[in-house]
Amino acid sequence: MKMKKKWYEYLWIFSAAYIVLGFFNILFAWLGLLCFLIPLVISIAGGGKAYCNLYCGRGRLLGLLGGRLGLSRGKEMPGLLKNRWFRYGFLAFFLIMFSNMLFVTYLVFSGAGSLREVVTLLWTIKLPWHWAYNSNVAPWVAQFAFGFYSVMLTSTVIGLAAMALYKPRSWCVFCPMGTMTQLICKAKNRRLLPKSEIQRT
């Protein structure tokens, strides 16, 4: 009965390692671009939400910790968090903060700003992180790494909180990447959407 595990069932290791490596060297944060570009490329190329459904390490990690390890209350999440407009709003907020991060990187690149060796948790809490940066890369390369790691750490923390409070993969309901890839799929397959959906949106 026991089936052989597929390679992608181990992708949670990537997500866990990502967070850990960032403690030691912030430049590993650049690897996070993969979690950003791969899902977009898959859905733009017509692969649907295969990233969420199979390959996302984040989703697998939450499923594993909350499911197999039982670190989740397994309760239904509140209506607000699964409301469509909340999801779109959260995606918009996320994109604004992401653009802001890119802008800060640009300022450092252009010399108008100086590198800040901090990781910002939940967009407000500044954590000192200087020990993870000691290389001689260009300052903007490091600034991007600090910014990107902040995004990843923040979403991991929210994801873990949602996992603990509600069901294991509750984060996936309002995850900006998930929302974005679903929107791409819906835009690509507009004609296949049920009529009721088109009228309601």
Next chain:
Amino acid sequence: MSDTRTVRAARKAQVDSFSCVACGCCVPSCPRKAISIFKGMFATVDTELCVGCGKCAKACPAGFITVSEAAQ
């Protein structure tokens, strides 16, 4: 519906496809492999395969699946 008591209506899973986020958490939970994600948009249930066990409803983090006697 209610006047056909003698005909046993089978319980089937139904997805709220308007709300579904297509995360796919429900897919591996189904022992009959009855659920698939339709073009990355929402989950669909193959009612021929579904036996109404409710495992998918439990797996959906947002509770977008209900199991009830199907209207046929």
